[in-house]
Amino acid sequence: MRRMAIRLENVGIAVRDLEAAISFFTDLGLTVLGRDTVRGEWTDTAVGLDGNHARIAMLQTPDGLGRLELFEYIHPAAIESEPTRPNEIGMHRVAFSVDDLDEALATAAKHGCHPLRGVATYEDVYKLTYVRGPSGILVMLAEALKKD
Structure with missing residues (x-):
């Protein structure tokens, strides 16, 4: 087929x-x-x-x-809704790999966007966090710990 x-x-x-x-x-x-x-x-x-x-x-x-x-x-007029939470069914975030998570977070902070809780480390693979971006968009930012 x-x-x-x-x-x-x-x-x-x-x-x-x-x-x-x-x-x-x-x-x-x-x-x-x-x-x-x-x-x-x-x-x-x-x-x-x-x-x-x-x-x-x-x-x-x-x-x-x-x-x-x-x-x-x-x-038609936009419909305001509660910002999506990470555990809700349906599309809820957009994710980006970044070279420098600290720099990306400093950039996000200039827009009033901060981590929901903090920065986590996933095994030895990524440092990552979710920020609440403009219009309540969840944005995941992740930095690879092992650089190629």
């Missing part, structure tokens, strides 16, 4: 403030590939919302392999 080709295109996250989210993720090292405002029948159909209208930005990791699409709804 022939296996269908598949690859991860991006992770999309609705945010309260697009500019604040872009600032956070670009300070961590991602770059903005593009921005747009989308609306119309095609987006109503694709997203499944009548009158869908959003400002969007596509960001990319320095290695070019990971992409993050951020979107701020103009219409």
Whole structure:
């Protein structure tokens, strides 16, 4: 049986403030590939919302392999919800490998984002932590302990 080709295109996250989210993720090292405002029948159909209208930005990791699409709804109005907790069912975090966890945490702190509890060490493999990013997004930051 022939296996269908598949690859991860991006992770999309609705945010309260697009500019604040872009600032956070670009300070961590991602770059903005593009921005747009989308609306119309095609987006109503694709997203499944009548009158869908959003400002969007596509960001990319320095290695070019990971992409993050951020979107701020103009219409329909964004629905505020409680920030996701790590043990809730469903998508709840985006994870990044970083060269220097202390530097990444200093950058996150400039945006008012701090570890939920602290920095942990997973065996002899990673130092890692979760921070609550802009719009309540859970962001995992991990530094490999054994450098190649």
